[in-house]
Amino acid sequence: MSDNNEIRKQQTVLTDYFANMIDQGHLAHAYLLTGPKGIGKRALALWITQGIFCKNKIAGNPCLDCEECRRIESGNHPDVVHVVPDGLSIKVDQIRFLKSEFSKSGVEGNRKAFIIEDADKMTISAANSLLKFLEEPSGDVVAFLLTETVNRILPTIVSRCQLFELAKPSSAQLIAMLKKKGITTDKAVILGNLTDSLAESEKIAANENFDKLVRNICVWYLHILQEDARCFVEVQMSLLPLINNKDDEVILLNLIILLVKNSISVYYGKKDNIFVKFQAEFTGLIERLTADKITQAVELVLETRKKLAVNVSFQNVIEALTIDLSQCYHV
Ligand SMILES: [Zn+2]
DSSP, X not given: OHHHHHHHHHTHHHHHHHHHHHHHTOOOSEEEEEOSTTSSHHHHHHHHHHHHHOSSOBTTBOOSOSHHHHHHHTTOOTTEEEEOOXXXXXXXXXXXXXXXXHHSOOSSSSEEEEEETTGGGBOHHHHHHHHHHHXXXXXXXXXXXXXXXXXXXXXXXXXXXXXXXOOOOOHHHHHHHHHHTTOOHHHXXXXXXXXXXXXXXXXXXXXXXXXXHHHHHHHHHHHHHTTOTHHHHHIIIIIGGGOOSHHHHHHHHXXXXXXXXXXXXXXXXXXXXXXXXXXXXXXXXXXXXXXXXXXXXXXXXHHHHHHHHTTOOHHHHHHHHHHHHHHHHHO
């Protein structure tokens, strides 16, 4: 139940819209819900389905507590069918099974709903089979197709569906979600500013080196701000040992981008306080810089990201950045 309470807060515009459509009896036959992994496409489809079947709905909003709502949430409602990829694809037999289920009248009422996850993974024959079904909907059926990549779905299918893109969460929403999942406030604030996806944040949070990387990179940045030469050896001594692959490289670089951007906020007196444990020390040092220098620093780091894209050695790139940043701030 928790996930579906959450979706109401995360996708307010869409849940309000769909509650209204349910209330007015104006639901369409097929919806295509699109957005990145972890954004809540499945939770939204379930929430709308609960709204359709709920015995105690209020203005189209499901109660999330009645037997209908609970059975939909747990995937045990006889009139709600889920299709997920069987291995790498959704096969034509899965769509045939779906159609046979829907040729019977509703087990308990006359309504039925189905949810196809990763709809872009349908084989061509599965997609064609579904297309015929969407063209001749039998009875009172609502279809939800979920995908991260709408351009991989047959245009003929897209044209049969109403398309809705789920909004990305704001930093504040993301931080709140991460805290609910048991991540400490300090860490959630950094993660919530580092990415715009819950799935991505959780993946980074699960990286066993992440906390240490944050601490070491903050020390490295502090030393740059203090003109302390230790920053040069720290690249090899305390940063690179925590980097195991390309994903880690991207995290490290994004942390540096966050540090230099945060410096702009600090300089202009905004108290975002992203790197809580170091913020007081950062603030004292950043206030002595000039607006030009802190802006140039952001450009330097963004340039560095471009260099990495063309496969220069990561160590060379970060060492060069350490020198460039030191000069930028202090020369
Ligand atoms: Zn209910």
